[in-house]
Amino acid sequence: MTPQKISIDSNNNLVVPNNPIIPFIEGDGIGPDVWKASKKVIDAAVEHCYGGERKIEWKEMLAGEKAFNETGEWLPAQTLETAREYLVSIKGPLTTPVGGGIRSLNVALRQELDLYVCLRPIHWFVGVPSPVHYPDRVDMVVFRENTEDIYAGIECNYDSPEAKKLLEFIRTELNAGDKVRFPETASFGIKPVSKEGTERLVRSAIKYAITHKRDSVTLVHKGNIMKFTEGGFKKWGYDLAKNEFGDQVYTWEQWEATKKADGENAANQELEKAHHDGKIIVKDVIADNFLQQILLAPQDYSVIATLNLNGDYISDALAAAVGGIGIAPGANINYTSGHAIFEATHGTAPRFAGTNTMNPSSLILSGVMMLEYMGWDDAAKCIKNGLQTSIMHKRVTVDFYKLMDDATQVSTTEFADEIIKHF
Numbered sequence: 001m002t003p004q005k006i007s008i009d010s011n012n013n014l015v016v017p018n019n020p021i022i023p024f025i026e027g028d029g030i031g032p033d034v035w036k037a038s039k040k041v042i043d044a045a046v047e048h049c050y051g052g053e054r055k056i057e058w059k060e061m062l063a064g065e066k067a068f069n070e071t072g073e074w075l076p077a078q079t080l081e082t083a084r085e086y087l088v089s090i091k092g093p094l095t096t097p098v099g100g101g102i103r104s105l106n107v108a109l110r111q112e113l114d115l116y117v118c119l120r121p122i123h124w125f126v127g128v129p130s131p132v133h134y135p136d137r138v139d140m141v142v143f144r145e146n147t148e149d150i151y152a153g154i155e156c157n158y159d160s161p162e163a164k165k166l167l168e169f170i171r172t173e174l175n176a177g178d179k180v181r182f183p184e185t186a187s188f189g190i191k192p193v194s195k196e197g198t199e200r201l202v203r204s205a206i207k208y209a210i211t212h213k214r215d216s217v218t219l220v221h222k223g224n225i226m227k228f229t230e231g232g233f234k235k236w237g238y239d240l241a242k243n244e245f246g247d248q249v250y251t252w253e254q255w256e257a258t259k260k261a262d263g264e265n266a267a268n269q270e271l272e273k274a275h276h277d278g279k280i281i282v283k284d285v286i287a288d289n290f291l292q293q294i295l296l297a298p299q300d301y302s303v304i305a306t307l308n309l310n311g312d313y314i315s316d317a318l319a320a321a322v323g324g325i326g327i328a329p330g331a332n333i334n335y336t337s338g339h340a341i342f343e344a345t346h347g348t349a350p351r352f353a354g355t356n357t358m359n360p361s362s363l364i365l366s367g368v369m370m371l372e373y374m375g376w377d378d379a380a381k382c383i384k385n386g387l388q389t390s391i392m393h394k395r396v397t398v399d400f401y402k403l404m405d406d407a408t409q410v411s412t413t414e415f416a417d418e419i420i421k422h423f
Protein backbone atom coordinates (compact mmCIF):
# COMPACT_ATOMS: atom_id res chain seq x y z
CA MET A 1 0.00 0.00 0.00
CA THR A 2 1.41 3.38 -0.96
CA PRO A 3 0.42 6.23 1.37
CA GLN A 4 -1.75 8.75 -0.47
CA LYS A 5 -3.34 12.12 0.13
CA ILE A 6 -7.02 12.51 0.90
CA SER A 7 -8.64 14.58 -1.86
CA ILE A 8 -12.03 16.02 -2.80
CA ASP A 9 -13.92 15.38 -6.05
CA SER A 10 -15.91 17.82 -8.15
CA ASN A 11 -19.09 17.07 -6.15
CA ASN A 12 -17.35 18.05 -2.90
CA ASN A 13 -17.15 14.41 -1.79
CA LEU A 14 -14.07 13.37 0.14
CA VAL A 15 -11.97 10.70 -1.58
CA VAL A 16 -10.20 8.66 1.09
CA PRO A 17 -7.55 6.13 0.05
CA ASN A 18 -6.96 2.99 2.13
CA ASN A 19 -3.61 4.32 3.31
CA PRO A 20 -4.27 8.06 3.83
CA ILE A 21 -1.58 10.45 5.02
CA ILE A 22 -2.95 12.42 7.96
CA PRO A 23 -0.96 15.27 9.51
CA PHE A 24 -1.08 15.68 13.29
CA ILE A 25 0.03 18.29 15.84
CA GLU A 26 0.72 16.63 19.17
CA GLY A 27 0.17 19.87 21.09
CA ASP A 28 1.73 21.50 24.15
CA GLY A 29 1.46 20.76 27.87
CA ILE A 30 -0.55 17.55 28.25
CA GLY A 31 -0.77 17.35 24.44
CA PRO A 32 1.98 14.72 23.95
CA ASP A 33 0.41 12.45 26.62
CA VAL A 34 -3.13 12.61 25.23
CA TRP A 35 -1.94 12.44 21.61
CA LYS A 36 0.12 9.31 22.26
CA ALA A 37 -2.92 7.61 23.81
CA SER A 38 -5.21 8.79 21.02
CA LYS A 39 -2.93 7.65 18.21
CA LYS A 40 -2.64 4.23 19.83
CA VAL A 41 -6.44 3.87 20.10
CA ILE A 42 -7.13 5.11 16.56
CA ASP A 43 -4.48 2.84 15.01
CA ALA A 44 -5.71 -0.16 17.01
CA ALA A 45 -9.33 0.45 15.94
CA VAL A 46 -8.39 0.70 12.26
CA GLU A 47 -6.36 -2.51 12.52
CA HIS A 48 -9.15 -4.24 14.48
CA CYS A 49 -11.85 -3.33 11.95
CA TYR A 50 -10.06 -3.52 8.62
CA GLY A 51 -7.15 -5.91 9.23
CA GLY A 52 -4.23 -4.78 7.11
CA GLU A 53 -6.55 -3.36 4.45
CA ARG A 54 -6.57 0.18 5.81
CA LYS A 55 -3.94 2.07 7.75
CA ILE A 56 -3.31 5.73 8.57
CA GLU A 57 0.11 7.12 7.72
CA TRP A 58 0.70 9.85 10.33
CA LYS A 59 2.74 12.94 9.42
CA GLU A 60 3.83 15.36 12.12
CA MET A 61 3.25 19.13 11.73
CA LEU A 62 4.84 21.59 14.09
CA ALA A 63 2.91 24.27 15.97
CA GLY A 64 2.97 25.88 19.40
CA GLU A 65 5.89 25.63 21.82
CA LYS A 66 7.48 22.66 20.05
CA ALA A 67 7.50 24.65 16.79
CA PHE A 68 8.84 27.75 18.54
CA ASN A 69 11.68 25.80 20.14
CA GLU A 70 12.64 24.08 16.90
CA THR A 71 12.02 26.82 14.32
CA GLY A 72 11.59 30.12 16.22
CA GLU A 73 8.02 30.38 14.94
CA TRP A 74 4.77 29.50 16.73
CA LEU A 75 2.96 28.56 13.54
CA PRO A 76 5.42 27.85 10.71
CA ALA A 77 4.16 28.52 7.17
CA GLN A 78 5.02 24.89 6.37
CA THR A 79 2.38 23.70 8.87
CA LEU A 80 -0.36 25.72 7.22
CA GLU A 81 0.80 24.46 3.84
CA THR A 82 0.69 20.83 5.04
CA ALA A 83 -2.80 21.23 6.55
CA ARG A 84 -3.93 22.80 3.30
CA GLU A 85 -2.38 20.10 1.14
CA TYR A 86 -3.57 17.02 3.05
CA LEU A 87 -7.12 18.31 3.82
CA VAL A 88 -7.78 16.31 7.01
CA SER A 89 -5.66 16.71 10.16
CA ILE A 90 -5.87 16.36 13.92
CA LYS A 91 -4.36 18.34 16.78
CA GLY A 92 -3.80 18.42 20.50
CA PRO A 93 -4.11 21.64 22.54
CA LEU A 94 -1.75 24.55 21.87
CA THR A 95 -0.41 27.22 24.18
CA THR A 96 -1.65 30.66 23.25
CA PRO A 97 1.51 32.83 23.24
CA VAL A 98 1.04 35.80 25.59
CA GLY A 99 1.85 39.27 24.19
CA GLY A 100 3.97 39.99 21.11
CA GLY A 101 0.95 40.44 18.84
CA ILE A 102 0.61 36.71 18.11
CA ARG A 103 -2.98 35.65 17.61
CA SER A 104 -4.34 32.46 19.05
CA LEU A 105 -2.86 29.65 16.96
CA ASN A 106 -6.23 27.93 16.81
CA VAL A 107 -7.94 31.05 15.49
CA ALA A 108 -5.13 31.50 12.94
CA LEU A 109 -5.55 27.92 11.66
CA ARG A 110 -9.32 28.34 11.41
CA GLN A 111 -9.05 31.64 9.56
CA GLU A 112 -6.26 30.63 7.17
CA LEU A 113 -8.15 27.51 6.03
CA ASP A 114 -11.55 29.23 6.21
CA LEU A 115 -12.88 26.45 8.47
CA TYR A 116 -16.31 27.98 8.79
CA VAL A 117 -17.97 25.32 10.94
CA CYS A 118 -16.93 24.58 14.50
CA LEU A 119 -18.60 21.23 15.04
CA ARG A 120 -19.23 20.04 18.59
CA PRO A 121 -21.25 16.84 19.18
CA ILE A 122 -22.55 16.63 22.74
CA HIS A 123 -23.43 13.13 23.77
CA TRP A 124 -23.43 11.51 27.19
CA PHE A 125 -21.60 8.23 27.80
CA VAL A 126 -23.43 6.18 30.44
CA GLY A 127 -21.69 6.48 33.79
CA VAL A 128 -19.81 9.74 33.17
CA PRO A 129 -20.24 11.98 36.22
CA SER A 130 -22.56 14.88 35.38
CA PRO A 131 -23.96 17.84 37.33
CA VAL A 132 -27.45 17.41 35.80
CA HIS A 133 -30.13 14.85 36.71
CA TYR A 134 -30.77 13.54 33.20
CA PRO A 135 -27.60 13.82 31.11
CA ASP A 136 -28.97 11.03 28.88
CA ARG A 137 -31.47 13.55 27.51
CA VAL A 138 -28.64 15.63 26.02
CA ASP A 139 -27.79 14.56 22.48
CA MET A 140 -27.00 17.58 20.34
CA VAL A 141 -24.62 18.57 17.58
CA VAL A 142 -23.63 22.24 17.60
CA PHE A 143 -22.72 23.99 14.33
CA ARG A 144 -20.99 27.17 15.49
CA GLU A 145 -20.12 29.75 12.82
CA ASN A 146 -16.36 30.13 12.94
CA THR A 147 -15.34 33.06 10.75
CA GLU A 148 -17.60 36.02 11.51
CA ASP A 149 -19.30 37.82 14.38
CA ILE A 150 -17.48 39.71 17.08
CA TYR A 151 -14.67 37.12 16.74
CA ALA A 152 -13.57 38.72 13.46
CA GLY A 153 -11.23 40.72 15.69
CA ILE A 154 -12.16 44.20 14.43
CA GLU A 155 -11.79 46.26 17.59
CA CYS A 156 -10.36 49.61 18.60
CA ASN A 157 -9.31 50.79 21.99
CA TYR A 158 -11.06 53.83 23.49
CA ASP A 159 -8.02 56.13 23.28
CA SER A 160 -7.04 55.30 19.68
CA PRO A 161 -7.54 57.73 16.78
CA GLU A 162 -9.66 54.98 15.12
CA ALA A 163 -12.09 54.97 18.06
CA LYS A 164 -12.42 58.77 17.79
CA LYS A 165 -13.10 58.48 14.04
CA LEU A 166 -15.65 55.75 14.59
CA LEU A 167 -17.37 57.84 17.25
CA GLU A 168 -17.53 60.75 14.84
CA PHE A 169 -19.07 58.46 12.21
CA ILE A 170 -21.63 57.19 14.72
CA ARG A 171 -22.54 60.78 15.62
CA THR A 172 -22.75 62.26 12.16
CA GLU A 173 -23.64 59.38 9.82
CA LEU A 174 -25.65 57.10 12.07
CA ASN A 175 -27.10 59.91 14.13
CA ALA A 176 -26.64 57.69 17.16
CA GLY A 177 -24.06 59.58 19.22
CA ASP A 178 -26.36 59.61 22.25
CA LYS A 179 -26.37 55.79 22.28
CA VAL A 180 -22.71 55.74 23.27
CA ARG A 181 -23.24 56.31 26.98
CA PHE A 182 -19.62 57.19 27.91
CA PRO A 183 -18.01 58.41 24.66
CA GLU A 184 -14.68 59.45 26.18
CA THR A 185 -13.83 55.94 27.35
CA ALA A 186 -15.83 53.69 25.02
CA SER A 187 -13.90 51.06 23.06
CA PHE A 188 -15.56 49.53 20.02
CA GLY A 189 -15.90 46.07 18.45
CA ILE A 190 -17.46 45.35 15.08
CA LYS A 191 -19.75 42.36 14.50
CA PRO A 192 -19.88 41.37 10.83
CA VAL A 193 -22.57 38.80 9.97
CA SER A 194 -23.24 38.09 6.30
CA LYS A 195 -25.81 36.28 4.20
CA GLU A 196 -23.14 34.01 2.65
CA GLY A 197 -21.58 33.25 6.02
CA THR A 198 -24.97 32.36 7.48
CA GLU A 199 -26.02 30.30 4.49
CA ARG A 200 -22.97 28.06 4.36
CA LEU A 201 -23.26 27.36 8.09
CA VAL A 202 -27.01 26.65 8.08
CA ARG A 203 -26.70 24.61 4.87
CA SER A 204 -24.08 22.39 6.55
CA ALA A 205 -26.29 21.96 9.62
CA ILE A 206 -29.38 20.96 7.61
CA LYS A 207 -27.39 18.58 5.38
CA TYR A 208 -25.93 17.00 8.51
CA ALA A 209 -29.43 16.59 9.99
CA ILE A 210 -30.65 14.91 6.81
CA THR A 211 -27.64 12.57 6.52
CA HIS A 212 -27.68 11.59 10.18
CA LYS A 213 -31.49 11.33 10.42
CA ARG A 214 -31.78 14.03 13.08
CA ASP A 215 -35.29 15.43 13.51
CA SER A 216 -34.66 19.16 13.94
CA VAL A 217 -32.32 22.09 13.33
CA THR A 218 -32.60 25.02 15.73
CA LEU A 219 -31.30 28.47 14.84
CA VAL A 220 -30.12 30.07 18.09
CA HIS A 221 -29.77 33.86 17.93
CA LYS A 222 -30.28 37.23 19.67
CA GLY A 223 -32.29 38.73 16.82
CA ASN A 224 -34.65 40.41 19.27
CA ILE A 225 -31.85 42.83 20.21
CA MET A 226 -29.43 42.80 17.25
CA LYS A 227 -31.87 43.03 14.36
CA PHE A 228 -29.53 43.07 11.38
CA THR A 229 -26.75 40.75 12.56
CA GLU A 230 -28.39 38.09 14.73
CA GLY A 231 -31.80 38.85 13.20
CA GLY A 232 -30.24 38.53 9.74
CA PHE A 233 -28.86 35.13 10.74
CA LYS A 234 -32.36 33.96 11.64
CA LYS A 235 -33.99 35.35 8.49
CA TRP A 236 -31.30 34.10 6.09
CA GLY A 237 -31.31 30.75 7.85
CA TYR A 238 -35.06 30.26 7.40
CA ASP A 239 -34.89 31.53 3.80
CA LEU A 240 -32.14 29.06 2.98
CA ALA A 241 -34.05 26.16 4.58
CA LYS A 242 -37.11 26.98 2.48
CA ASN A 243 -35.33 27.77 -0.79
CA GLU A 244 -32.71 25.02 -0.83
CA PHE A 245 -34.36 22.17 1.04
CA GLY A 246 -38.05 22.73 0.13
CA ASP A 247 -40.07 19.66 1.01
CA GLN A 248 -37.34 18.09 3.12
CA VAL A 249 -37.94 20.62 5.89
CA TYR A 250 -40.85 22.11 7.81
CA THR A 251 -40.12 25.52 9.29
CA TRP A 252 -41.47 27.31 12.31
CA GLU A 253 -42.43 30.11 9.91
CA GLN A 254 -44.76 27.69 8.11
CA TRP A 255 -46.26 26.78 11.48
CA GLU A 256 -46.81 30.47 12.31
CA ALA A 257 -48.44 31.10 8.93
CA THR A 258 -50.85 28.16 9.31
CA LYS A 259 -51.65 29.22 12.86
CA LYS A 260 -52.52 32.70 11.63
CA ALA A 261 -54.67 31.40 8.78
CA ASP A 262 -56.32 28.31 10.30
CA GLY A 263 -55.64 28.33 14.03
CA GLU A 264 -53.22 26.59 16.37
CA ASN A 265 -54.78 23.14 16.12
CA ALA A 266 -54.34 23.07 12.37
CA ALA A 267 -50.75 24.29 12.73
CA ASN A 268 -49.99 21.59 15.28
CA GLN A 269 -51.49 18.91 13.06
CA GLU A 270 -49.35 20.11 10.18
CA LEU A 271 -46.27 19.99 12.39
CA GLU A 272 -47.15 16.50 13.58
CA LYS A 273 -47.54 15.31 10.01
CA ALA A 274 -44.23 16.89 8.93
CA HIS A 275 -42.54 15.11 11.81
CA HIS A 276 -44.24 11.84 10.91
CA ASP A 277 -43.15 12.24 7.26
CA GLY A 278 -39.54 12.50 8.40
CA LYS A 279 -39.10 16.18 7.55
CA ILE A 280 -36.47 18.15 9.42
CA ILE A 281 -38.17 20.70 11.66
CA VAL A 282 -36.34 24.04 11.39
CA LYS A 283 -37.07 26.27 14.37
CA ASP A 284 -35.43 29.12 16.25
CA VAL A 285 -34.83 30.06 19.86
CA ILE A 286 -33.42 33.21 21.42
CA ALA A 287 -29.99 32.51 22.90
CA ASP A 288 -30.70 33.34 26.55
CA ASN A 289 -33.82 31.20 26.49
CA PHE A 290 -31.83 28.42 24.85
CA LEU A 291 -29.38 28.38 27.77
CA GLN A 292 -32.40 27.69 30.01
CA GLN A 293 -33.78 25.10 27.63
CA ILE A 294 -30.61 23.01 27.60
CA LEU A 295 -31.11 22.51 31.33
CA LEU A 296 -34.91 22.26 31.34
CA ALA A 297 -35.74 20.40 28.12
CA PRO A 298 -32.58 19.29 26.27
CA GLN A 299 -34.49 16.42 24.64
CA ASP A 300 -36.31 18.97 22.45
CA TYR A 301 -33.14 19.92 20.58
CA SER A 302 -30.93 18.02 18.16
CA VAL A 303 -28.83 19.98 15.63
CA ILE A 304 -28.03 23.56 16.61
CA ALA A 305 -26.88 26.30 14.23
CA THR A 306 -25.62 29.50 15.80
CA LEU A 307 -23.22 32.42 15.47
CA ASN A 308 -19.71 32.47 16.86
CA LEU A 309 -20.09 34.00 20.31
CA ASN A 310 -23.37 32.25 21.19
CA GLY A 311 -21.78 29.02 19.98
CA ASP A 312 -18.82 29.48 22.28
CA TYR A 313 -21.02 29.73 25.38
CA ILE A 314 -23.47 27.05 24.29
CA SER A 315 -20.79 24.46 23.42
CA ASP A 316 -19.11 24.72 26.81
CA ALA A 317 -22.40 24.79 28.76
CA LEU A 318 -23.51 21.64 26.95
CA ALA A 319 -20.12 19.98 27.40
CA ALA A 320 -20.41 20.54 31.16
CA ALA A 321 -23.75 18.69 31.19
CA VAL A 322 -22.18 15.53 29.75
CA GLY A 323 -18.90 15.45 31.68
CA GLY A 324 -16.88 18.54 30.85
CA ILE A 325 -14.01 19.45 28.59
CA GLY A 326 -11.98 16.33 29.41
CA ILE A 327 -14.37 14.35 27.18
CA ALA A 328 -15.87 16.87 24.71
CA PRO A 329 -14.51 16.54 21.16
CA GLY A 330 -14.52 19.12 18.38
CA ALA A 331 -13.69 19.84 14.77
CA ASN A 332 -13.29 22.83 12.49
CA ILE A 333 -14.50 22.11 8.99
CA ASN A 334 -14.95 23.71 5.58
CA TYR A 335 -17.47 21.37 3.93
CA THR A 336 -16.89 22.98 0.54
CA SER A 337 -13.11 22.58 0.29
CA GLY A 338 -13.04 19.47 2.50
CA HIS A 339 -10.49 20.98 4.90
CA ALA A 340 -10.98 19.80 8.45
CA ILE A 341 -8.97 19.93 11.66
CA PHE A 342 -10.14 17.69 14.49
CA GLU A 343 -9.08 18.83 17.96
CA ALA A 344 -9.24 18.38 21.69
CA THR A 345 -11.45 21.10 23.14
CA HIS A 346 -9.53 21.49 26.40
CA GLY A 347 -6.33 23.50 26.78
CA THR A 348 -2.77 22.46 27.57
CA ALA A 349 -3.29 22.13 31.35
CA PRO A 350 0.45 22.95 31.76
CA ARG A 351 0.53 21.97 35.44
CA PHE A 352 -0.11 18.36 34.42
CA ALA A 353 2.29 18.21 31.47
CA GLY A 354 4.17 14.90 31.32
CA THR A 355 2.26 13.38 34.26
CA ASN A 356 0.41 10.83 32.09
CA THR A 357 -2.66 11.34 34.28
CA MET A 358 -5.07 13.43 32.21
CA ASN A 359 -8.14 12.24 30.34
CA PRO A 360 -7.40 11.55 26.65
CA SER A 361 -11.13 11.17 25.75
CA SER A 362 -11.53 14.60 24.15
CA LEU A 363 -8.79 13.94 21.58
CA ILE A 364 -9.79 10.28 21.17
CA LEU A 365 -13.39 11.29 20.42
CA SER A 366 -12.11 13.97 18.03
CA GLY A 367 -10.37 11.06 16.32
CA VAL A 368 -13.75 9.28 16.23
CA MET A 369 -15.24 12.35 14.51
CA MET A 370 -12.35 12.27 12.04
CA LEU A 371 -12.94 8.59 11.23
CA GLU A 372 -16.66 9.33 10.70
CA TYR A 373 -15.77 12.28 8.45
CA MET A 374 -13.58 9.90 6.42
CA GLY A 375 -16.41 7.35 6.21
CA TRP A 376 -14.56 4.81 8.40
CA ASP A 377 -17.62 4.36 10.60
CA ASP A 378 -16.82 0.85 11.87
CA ALA A 379 -13.57 2.00 13.45
CA ALA A 380 -15.34 5.01 14.95
CA LYS A 381 -18.05 2.79 16.46
CA CYS A 382 -15.49 0.40 17.82
CA ILE A 383 -13.74 3.21 19.76
CA LYS A 384 -17.01 4.54 21.15
CA ASN A 385 -17.92 1.05 22.38
CA GLY A 386 -14.52 0.64 24.02
CA LEU A 387 -14.75 4.02 25.71
CA GLN A 388 -18.27 3.32 26.95
CA THR A 389 -17.29 -0.06 28.41
CA SER A 390 -14.19 1.35 30.12
CA ILE A 391 -16.31 4.00 31.82
CA MET A 392 -18.93 1.41 32.85
CA HIS A 393 -16.11 -0.65 34.38
CA LYS A 394 -15.11 2.51 36.27
CA ARG A 395 -11.47 2.30 35.24
CA VAL A 396 -10.98 5.98 34.57
CA THR A 397 -8.53 8.89 34.73
CA VAL A 398 -8.27 11.13 37.77
CA ASP A 399 -10.89 13.71 36.69
CA PHE A 400 -13.67 11.09 36.59
CA TYR A 401 -12.20 9.01 39.41
CA LYS A 402 -12.68 11.91 41.84
CA LEU A 403 -16.38 12.14 40.99
CA MET A 404 -17.28 8.43 40.82
CA ASP A 405 -17.97 5.95 43.63
CA ASP A 406 -15.87 2.77 43.73
CA ALA A 407 -13.80 3.69 40.70
CA THR A 408 -10.21 2.69 39.95
CA GLN A 409 -7.82 5.41 38.85
CA VAL A 410 -5.77 4.61 35.75
CA SER A 411 -3.16 6.61 33.85
CA THR A 412 -3.67 8.19 30.43
CA THR A 413 -1.86 5.26 28.79
CA GLU A 414 -3.75 2.64 30.80
CA PHE A 415 -7.07 4.27 29.88
CA ALA A 416 -6.14 3.94 26.19
CA ASP A 417 -5.34 0.25 26.77
CA GLU A 418 -8.69 -0.24 28.53
CA ILE A 419 -10.52 1.17 25.50
CA ILE A 420 -8.62 -1.12 23.14
CA LYS A 421 -9.37 -4.12 25.38
CA HIS A 422 -13.11 -3.41 25.08
CA PHE A 423 -13.43 -2.76 21.32
Ligand code: NAD
Nearest residue numbers: 092093094095096106326344345346347348349358359399
Ligand atom coordinates in the same frame (compact mmCIF):
# COMPACT_ATOMS: atom_id res chain seq x y z
P1 NAD B 1 -7.09 24.05 30.30
O1 NAD B 1 -8.20 23.39 29.56
O2 NAD B 1 -5.73 23.79 29.80
O3 NAD B 1 -7.10 23.60 31.82
C1 NAD B 1 -8.08 23.93 32.77
C2 NAD B 1 -8.26 22.76 33.75
O4 NAD B 1 -9.11 21.80 33.14
C3 NAD B 1 -6.98 22.02 34.07
O5 NAD B 1 -6.30 22.57 35.15
C4 NAD B 1 -7.48 20.63 34.39
O6 NAD B 1 -7.91 20.58 35.73
C5 NAD B 1 -8.71 20.48 33.52
N1 NAD B 1 -8.40 19.72 32.29
C6 NAD B 1 -8.06 20.19 31.05
N2 NAD B 1 -7.87 19.20 30.20
C7 NAD B 1 -8.09 18.05 30.88
C8 NAD B 1 -8.04 16.67 30.53
N3 NAD B 1 -7.74 16.26 29.30
N4 NAD B 1 -8.30 15.76 31.49
C9 NAD B 1 -8.62 16.14 32.73
N5 NAD B 1 -8.70 17.44 33.13
C10 NAD B 1 -8.43 18.38 32.21
O7 NAD B 1 -7.41 25.63 30.31
P2 NAD B 1 -6.48 26.88 30.68
O8 NAD B 1 -5.72 26.56 31.92
O9 NAD B 1 -7.39 28.03 30.67
O10 NAD B 1 -5.48 27.04 29.47
C11 NAD B 1 -4.11 26.61 29.45
C12 NAD B 1 -3.51 26.92 28.07
O11 NAD B 1 -4.22 26.21 27.05
C13 NAD B 1 -3.54 28.38 27.63
O12 NAD B 1 -2.35 28.70 26.96
C14 NAD B 1 -4.71 28.45 26.69
O13 NAD B 1 -4.60 29.50 25.78
C15 NAD B 1 -4.59 27.11 26.00
N6 NAD B 1 -5.84 26.61 25.40
C16 NAD B 1 -5.73 25.95 24.23
C17 NAD B 1 -6.85 25.41 23.65
C18 NAD B 1 -6.70 24.68 22.34
O14 NAD B 1 -5.60 24.51 21.86
N7 NAD B 1 -7.78 24.21 21.73
C19 NAD B 1 -8.11 25.51 24.27
C20 NAD B 1 -8.19 26.16 25.50
C21 NAD B 1 -7.04 26.70 26.07
